[in-house]
Amino acid sequence: MYGPIIPQKTSVKTPxxxxxxxxxxxxxxxxxxxxxxxxxxxxxxxxxxxLPDMTEAAERALTQYRSETLQYGARPGLMEMREWVxxxxxxxxxxxxxxxxxxTNGAKxxxxxxxxxxxxxxxxxxxxxPTYLTSLPLFRSFGAGFxxxxxxxxxxxxxxxxxxxxxxxxSGRKLPKFIYDVPDFHNPTGITMSRRRRQAxxxxxxxxxxxxxxxxxxxxxxxxxxxxxSLKSIDSNEFVLSVGTFSxxxxxxxxxxxxxxxxxxxxxxxxxxxxGGSSPLLQRMVxxxxxxxxxxxxxxxxxxxxxxxxxxxxxxxxxxxxxxxxTVPHGGYYLWLTLPQHIDGDELAQRAMDNGVSIYPGSAxxxxxxxxxxxxxxxxxxNIRLNYSHATPDEIDEGVRRIAAAYDAISPKxxxxxxxxxxxxxx
Amino acid sequence: MYGPIIPQKTSVKTPxxxxxxxxxxxxxxxxxxxxxxxxxxxxxxxxxxxLPDMTEAAERALTQYRSETLQYGARPGLMEMREWVxxxxxxxxxxxxxxxxxxTNGAKxxxxxxxxxxxxxxxxxxxxxPTYLTSLPLFRSFGAGFxxxxxxxxxxxxxxxxxxxxxxxxSGRKLPKFIYDVPDFHNPTGITMSRRRRQAxxxxxxxxxxxxxxxxxxxxxxxxxxxxxSLKSIDSNEFVLSVGTFSxxxxxxxxxxxxxxxxxxxxxxxxxxxxGGSSPLLQRMVxxxxxxxxxxxxxxxxxxxxxxxxxxxxxxxxxxxxxxxxTVPHGGYYLWLTLPQHIDGDELAQRAMDNGVSIYPGSAxxxxxxxxxxxxxxxxxxNIRLNYSHATPDEIDEGVRRIAAAYDAISPKxxxxxxxxxxxxxx
Numbered sequence: 001m002y003g004p005i006i007p008q009k010t011s012v013k014t015p016x017x018x019x020x021x022x023x024x025x026x027x028x029x030x031x032x033x034x035x036x037x038x039x040x041x042x043x044x045x046x047x048x049x050x051l052p053d054m055t056e057a058a059e060r061a062l063t064q065y066r067s068e069t070l071q072y073g074a075r076p077g078l079m080e081m082r083e084w085v086x087x088x089x090x091x092x093x094x095x096x097x098x099x100x101x102x103x104t105n106g107a108k109x110x111x112x113x114x115x116x117x118x119x120x121x122x123x124x125x126x127x128x129x130p131t132y133l134t135s136l137p138l139f140r141s142f143g144a145g146f147x148x149x150x151x152x153x154x155x156x157x158x159x160x161x162x163x164x165x166x167x168x169x170x171s172g173r174k175l176p177k178f179i180y181d182v183p184d185f186h187n188p189t190g191i192t193m194s195r196r197r198r199q200a201x202x203x204x205x206x207x208x209x210x211x212x213x214x215x216x217x218x219x220x221x222x223x224x225x226x227x228x229x230s231l232k233s234i235d236s237n238e239f240v241l242s243v244g245t246f247s248x249x250x251x252x253x254x255x256x257x258x259x260x261x262x263x264x265x266x267x268x269x270x271x272x273x274x275x276g277g278s279s280p281l282l283q284r285m286v287x288x289x290x291x292x293x294x295x296x297x298x299x300x301x302x303x304x305x306x307x308x309x310x311x312x313x314x315x316x317x318x319x320x321x322x323x324x325x326x327t328v329p330h331g332g333y334y335l336w337l338t339l340p341q342h343i344d345g346d347e348l349a350q351r352a353m354d355n356g357v358s359i360y361p362g363s364a365x366x367x368x369x370x371x372x373x374x375x376x377x378x379x380x381x382x383n384i385r386l387n388y389s390h391a392t393p394d395e396i397d398e399g400v401r402r403i404a405a406a407y408d409a410i411s412p413k414x415x416x417x418x419x420x421x422x423x424x425x426x427x
Numbered sequence: 428m429y430g431p432i433i434p435q436k437t438s439v440k441t442p443x444x445x446x447x448x449x450x451x452x453x454x455x456x457x458x459x460x461x462x463x464x465x466x467x468x469x470x471x472x473x474x475x476x477x478l479p480d481m482t483e484a485a486e487r488a489l490t491q492y493r494s495e496t497l498q499y500g501a502r503p504g505l506m507e508m509r510e511w512v513x514x515x516x517x518x519x520x521x522x523x524x525x526x527x528x529x530x531t532n533g534a535k536x537x538x539x540x541x542x543x544x545x546x547x548x549x550x551x552x553x554x555x556x557p558t559y560l561t562s563l564p565l566f567r568s569f570g571a572g573f574x575x576x577x578x579x580x581x582x583x584x585x586x587x588x589x590x591x592x593x594x595x596x597x598s599g600r601k602l603p604k605f606i607y608d609v610p611d612f613h614n615p616t617g618i619t620m621s622r623r624r625r626q627a628x629x630x631x632x633x634x635x636x637x638x639x640x641x642x643x644x645x646x647x648x649x650x651x652x653x654x655x656x657s658l659k660s661i662d663s664n665e666f667v668l669s670v671g672t673f674s675x676x677x678x679x680x681x682x683x684x685x686x687x688x689x690x691x692x693x694x695x696x697x698x699x700x701x702x703g704g705s706s707p708l709l710q711r712m713v714x715x716x717x718x719x720x721x722x723x724x725x726x727x728x729x730x731x732x733x734x735x736x737x738x739x740x741x742x743x744x745x746x747x748x749x750x751x752x753x754t755v756p757h758g759g760y761y762l763w764l765t766l767p768q769h770i771d772g773d774e775l776a777q778r779a780m781d782n783g784v785s786i787y788p789g790s791a792x793x794x795x796x797x798x799x800x801x802x803x804x805x806x807x808x809x810n811i812r813l814n815y816s817h818a819t820p821d822e823i824d825e826g827v828r829r830i831a832a833a834y835d836a837i838s839p840k841x842x843x844x845x846x847x848x849x850x851x852x853x854x
Contacts, residue, residue: 014665014689015636018604023544023695044499051497058485070478070678072471105532109702116568117450121548138701141543177445209442238441251497255706262441268450274565275536279682279709 021121022141039399042358044333045252045390050305052250052298057288065284073280075270077103077258081283084290085244085258092219093233094242094260102259102266105278106252107217110243110259111135111180113269114213115142118177126164126179128156130365130383132187132215135180139367146367147176153327155193156181158200165208178211178241183231185218185332188365188385192330195228202231205239214242220299221248222331223307238262246286248302248333249295256282306333309388309396316400317386321407333389336362339382343410348384351406357399360385448548449568466826469785471760472679472817477732479677479725484715492711500707502697504530504685508710511717512671512685519646520660521669521687529686529693532705533679534644537670537686538562538607540696541640542569545604553591553606555583557792557810559614559642562607566794573794574603580754582620583608585627592635605638605668610658611646612759615792615812619757622655629658632666641669647726648675649758650734665689673713675729675760676722683709733760736815736823743827744813748834760816763789766809770837775811778833784826787812 061069068078076082082098089096104110119125121143127135129148139146149160161179168175179201183193193201205212214231232242238261245257256278259269289295313335314328324337339345345361352359362383384403391399488496495505503509509528516523531537546552548570554562556575566573576587588606595602606628610620620628632639641658659669665688672684683705686696716722740762741755751764766772772788779786789810811830818826 016691018545018636018638019695020543020545020547020550023699026695026698046498048494048498051493053489054497055486055489058489059482062480062482062485066478067475068680070481070680071473071475072674072679105702105706112701116447118445118447120447123447134703137698141699141701209445211445247499252499253495253497253706253708255702255704264443268446268453271453271564272450272568274539274568275532275682276561277682279532279680279706281680282706282709 022143025140026137037356038353039357039395039402040390041386041388041399041403042360043387043390044247045387046248046302047305047309047389047392049392050298050301052289052294054251054285054289057285057294060288061281061284069281069284071280073277073283075273075277076266077101077278078280078283078287081256081287082258084287085260088295089230089232089244089260093229096232096260097263099263100260100266102261102269102273103278103283104243104257104259104273105255105275106247106257107215107243107245108134108138108257109255109278110245110257111213111215112138113259113272114178114241114243114261115139115144116272117265117269118211119144123174124176126161126176126210127367128181128186128189129367130188130362130379131180131367132182133360133365135215136365136367139180144177148367151186151189151191153191153194154197155183155186155191156197156201158197158204161204165210175208176210178213179205180213180215182215182218184216184228185221185329185334187218187332188334188360188362188383189336190327190329190332190334192225192228198228198231199234202235202240206237210239212240214240216242217245217248218332221303221306221333223303223310225330232260241265246295249299250286250289254282254286255279256286303331306331306389309391309393310335312393312396313386313388313400316397320400320404323407333387335386335388337384337386338380339384339407340411341382343382343407345381345384347410348403348406351409352384352403355402355406357402359403449570452567453564464783465780466784466822466829467817468813468815468826468830469787470814470817471674472814473675473729474732474736474816474819476819477725477728479716479721481678481712481716484712484721487715488708488711496708496711498707500704500710502700502704503693504528504705505707505710505714508683508714509685511714512687515722516657516659516671516687520656523659523687524690526690527687527693529688529696529700530705530710531670531684531686531700532682532702533674533684534642534670534672535561535565535684536682536705537672537684538640538642539565540686540700541605541668541670541688542566542571543699544692544696545638546571550601551603553588553603553637554794555608555613555616556794557615557789557806558607558794559609560787560792562642563792563794566607575794578613578616578618580618580621581624582610582613582618583624583628585624585631588631592637602635603637605640606632607640607642609642609644611643611655612648612756612761614645614759615761615787615789615810616763617754617756617759617761619652619655625655625658626661629662629667633664637666639667641667643669644672644675645759648730648733648760650730650737652757659687668692673722676726677713677716681709681713682706683713730758733758733816736818736820737762739820739823740813740815740827743824747827747831750834760814762813762815764811764813765807766811766834767838768809770809770834772808772811774837775830775833778836779811779830782829782833784829786830 082101085101119142124145126147147164150157231240241261349359349361363379366379509525512528546569551572553574574591577584658667668688776786776788790806793806
């Protein structure tokens with residue numbers, strides 16, 4: 001076709017100094033790959049044994065709907081898909097219209113679009129400490145500062161938010177743009193926000209003119225107890241922007257999710273959706289699968305499966321890691337363990353990895369770093385998060401055993417450190 | 428489940444004043460929907476008659492690969508997919524490794540990730556005037572300023588870039604971060620950059636430490652003439668970041684594309700890929716379809732189909748819009764028409780729409796607005812862009828006839844304005 005051009009290697013280096021601030025701030029080294037044969041307690045993967053059979057849905061999407069599914073799709077999503085989401089959320093107490101729904105490539109993409117809509121560099125947001133791990137680098141990439149607040153058994157600490165706001169006002173600073181939270185089976189703590197706390201939170205947001213970003217991927221994965229109303233359903237003044245996903249309802253690989261927000265917000269987010277329309281093929285596959293109650297049926301299967309997995313893991317922890325404290329979550333994917341204070345979760349996670357089980361240390365879930373607000377939390381060192389959705393029941397037993405072995409290996413050392421501290425104090 | 432909460436509507440308004448600068452800058456009104464029965468000369472859709480049959484690929488992806496395709500995928504993409512891209516680009520003269528490939532949700536997503544990697548608010552980039560319509564709001568959403576340069580038959584105006592750079596240096600300003608261009612069958616002008624211009628461009632970029640973003644979705648859709656080397660293939664020092672897509676090779680609805688860049692760039696872009704891994708299901712479907720030469724076979728079909736479409740449209744324009752000038756493109760999807768100077772492309776597009784055919788006026792392809800650089804281009808008013816990929820051959824004839832009718836309707840008015848101007852000048 002054309003003759004060879006021999007590129008001359010010169011001494012010129014690609015100028016990485018041209019990276020944006022967000023790219024420069026990224027961690028320098030890639031995160032360590034986990035061992036290929038490790039038991040994975042670190043993921044949000046589905047249990048492979050219950051992945052749905054989507055072959056028929058795909059076949060219909062690619063034949064009956066071929067000229068829809070293989071062409072560019074509308075940026076806000078397929079209208080039928082948006083209407084399906086309306087029905088689905090209506091059954092959950094929210095009253096919205098299809099114009100208030102934007103289809104996305106999963107919930108994280110929804111959070112990103114909310115950030116694109118609301119955040120300028122230097123803006124702040126409120127997050128719980130600890131909070132959803134993966135949301136942190138996303139918020140950071142928008143140059144956001146963090147106000148970290150704690151939680152109790154009823155959920156996010158409203159008083160702490162009020163205090164922070166008062167402090168910001170006093171010092172003449174801008175209020176946070178939004179409060180980000182996972183109100184149902186919080187990731188990582190498993191806490192579900194009480195009804196009165198939800199009402200107080202929505203009222204607070206409205207009073208101060210701050211949005212709430214409600215991220216509730218596990219809401220339908222409830223094993224027991226009463227469902228609390230979604231924040232969106234008690235929000236009469238459109239201060240709640242909610243994100244949802246089929247990752248936990250059907251399968252993560254689909255990458256289909258949504259955002260619910262006021263119409264004008266959705267219109268703008270669609271314009272800011274710079275990758276164009278989300279795949280119409282995946283949306284149509286989901287729609288075809290959902291016909292005749294497919295999603296409800298699969299949700300029931302997920303609930304009963306993960307219920308058993310949770311019970312298995314709780315039993316294993318009580319048996320092999322008896323010193324760990326936990327509040328057994330009523331749903332979701334995770335156990336949050338609080339270990340004796342002298343245990344360093346980072347070290348425990350590293351040693352567990354050496355023993356062939358991957359877990360996240362509690363410290364990974366704190367925004368930290370930012371010291372410009374009075375209430376920022378110092379990561380607690382003595383927590384770990386265990387996922388029970390992905391592993392088989394037998395792997396759950398074996399994984400907890402391996403963590404217990406790692407725990408035993410560092411526990412004496414911690415004892416020694418305590419003894420030493422005691423000796424110093426007594427001297 | 429829980430009792431009803433009666434939301435009390437108050438007078439509080441959702442504070443749209445909290446929007447980010449990028450969201451505030453968006454156009455206030457939604458763009459007008461085109462008539463449902465209009466002949467579409469405005470899209471980049473595939474011809475429905477050649478959409479590939481992907482049912483078998485989907486079936487295999489959802490059965491043999493179920494536990495890969497329905498789970499979360501790695502952020503950089505499936506390794507097998509990245510290796511496929513390496514092979515594909517190697518056949519096109521580029522020597523890269525899989526670590527230099529990032530899978531994306533289409534080429535626009537690739538451009539977005541490059542922006543996330545490189546652009547801070549207020550940075551500038553070089554674009555051609557006119558340039559790819561859809562890239563403009565994307566660049567704007569990152570707060571980029573534009574340096575617009577023209578093109579001649581050989582492609583982008585290198586001297587104009589040099590002049591702008593000299594001017595920037597003289598006035599103590601930062602150099603642009605990258606030069607964005609569509610070197611093959613440029614969108615909208617159809618120009619393909621000559622080989623010597625390509626070499627000069629890559630040398631310029633290296634000399635000044637500026638990146639080039641090579642966006643070449645139509646490269647394989649060549650009807651005649653010699654392929655020029657890709658910018659990536661003549662770039663020995665990694666100043667070229669290239670984006671690719673299966674949208675034009677297979678089908679737009681798949682939303683599978685890629686970026687090629689140095690390893691460290693890819694690693695960082697993967698971290699900035701805040702929607703997580705692109706759908707492994709779609710990637711595996713593409714891989715399965717590509718086995719046994721599926722993509723080459725489909726590309727041949729697309730070439731011969733669009734070749735006929737182009738010929739049909741060129742004939743129709745010569746017959747019915749004889750006053751339009753054009754350089755017949757050797758490939759791609761678009762005809763760029765230059766009409767007599769007194770014709771207003773915006774008005775013509777509006778009237779064509781009224782006649783039932785949707786086209787883009789030339790003015791839509793200019794960054795414009797920004798007056799802080801000396802060379803920014805005033806949009807030329809007398810151009811329109813016609814797409815020939817989507818419509819049937821008969822619709823192509825009918826669509827051009829309708830445009831010609833719209834043209835005839837405004838042409839006398841333009842004559843009258845010219846006469847009036849002449850009368851004033853003579854007075």
